[in-house]
Amino acid sequence: MNIYSEVTGNRTNDKGEQLLTIKLDKNIPGYMLERYLDENGQLSGEFTLFDNRIITAPQRKKIHAIFGDIVKATGDGKSDYDIESIKYDMKLIFCEQEKIKMFSLSEKSKTCTVTLASQFITFLLDFCMEYKIGLTVPPLSLVEDIKHYLIKCLHERQCAICWEHGEVHHVDTVGAGRDRKHIDHTKHELMCLCRTHHQESHTIGQITFAKKHHVLGVVMNDEQFKKLKYKG
Incomplete structure (x- = not known):
């Protein structure tokens, strides 16, 4: 059962444990809660935080730097069309691999989060490493993970x-x-x-x-x- 929720409170108890107050988008019927109890009468679940941060300027700079190096290794490195085609191809491969929808690197579109951008940069570096594509800047300056x-x-x-x-x-x-x-x-x-x-x-x-x-x-x-x- 997946229910959208909002974190409305955050505190630490005397034992140093973090306690979050969560407001659910819809109520869970009592019988459903009982259904999910384990043999010890305890209820547990998985909590996922959504990244609401939008891709940063430094991340976009890293991505476009890597695109430029891929173009240099595969084309003349001068054509804007080459850059756009490489961008599309790399995003398409990444999205198919991760089974996600196509996204835009534009800040205005708000379809690329900081987390997604970080994962994409990691994917691009893996690609360059596997296909022996040289980088014009020190690799460690591009690394996110x-x-x-x-x-x-x-x-x-x-x-x-x-x-x-x-x-x-x-x-x-x-x-x-x-x-x-x-x-x-x-x-x-x-x-x-x-x-x-x-x-x-x-x-x-x-x-x-x-x-x-x-x-x-x-x-x-x-x-x-x-x-x-x-x-x-």
């Missing part, structure tokens, strides 16, 4: 900093004398770095490296690590 991005770089073996061919780098040290083939890599922070940036991380130290490039390592779960196909 940093964890997804770092894992994608690891899977594609592309340096998270410059997109050159990279190798798996342990951000936190494994320890001298330990066999990398017999350690649990899901307990360690990983990052894909090319030889140049890998050497830089060792030369200036990981803390300085992280501050310079504004990036940390990522911990992968079992499924993500298996896809990595890393033997140590």
Whole structure:
């Protein structure tokens, strides 16, 4: 049962638990509430917040920058028609993949939220990475979902900093004398770095490296690590 609701209150109780007051668009009959009780007499459900924020100017700038790079890789990079056709094609593929309606990047249309724009930017970066499309600006300056991005770089073996061919780098040290083939890599922070940036991380130290490039390592779960196909 899905019912539209409005959050009218927000407070924290003595236990530090957040309590929201929700006004439903329509009342739920008592017999329906009883029907959904579990064996312990408790009622539970899933709460979803809608993003009412509209795509921001920086997000639009990122999207159009990526469009420009895709055009340069596939056409002459000068035609406005190329930009519009790439925009349409990318939105169409994305919408079919996510099973959503077509949207506009215009602020006036109010059909693209901040969340949707973030997901679209992630999709575009994945596309560029998979098809080896170079970017004119540092990739990290475009990223919205940093964890997804770092894992994608690891899977594609592309340096998270410059997109050159990279190798798996342990951000936190494994320890001298330990066999990398017999350690649990899901307990360690990983990052894909090319030889140049890998050497830089060792030369200036990981803390300085992280501050310079504004990036940390990522911990992968079992499924993500298996896809990595890393033997140590």
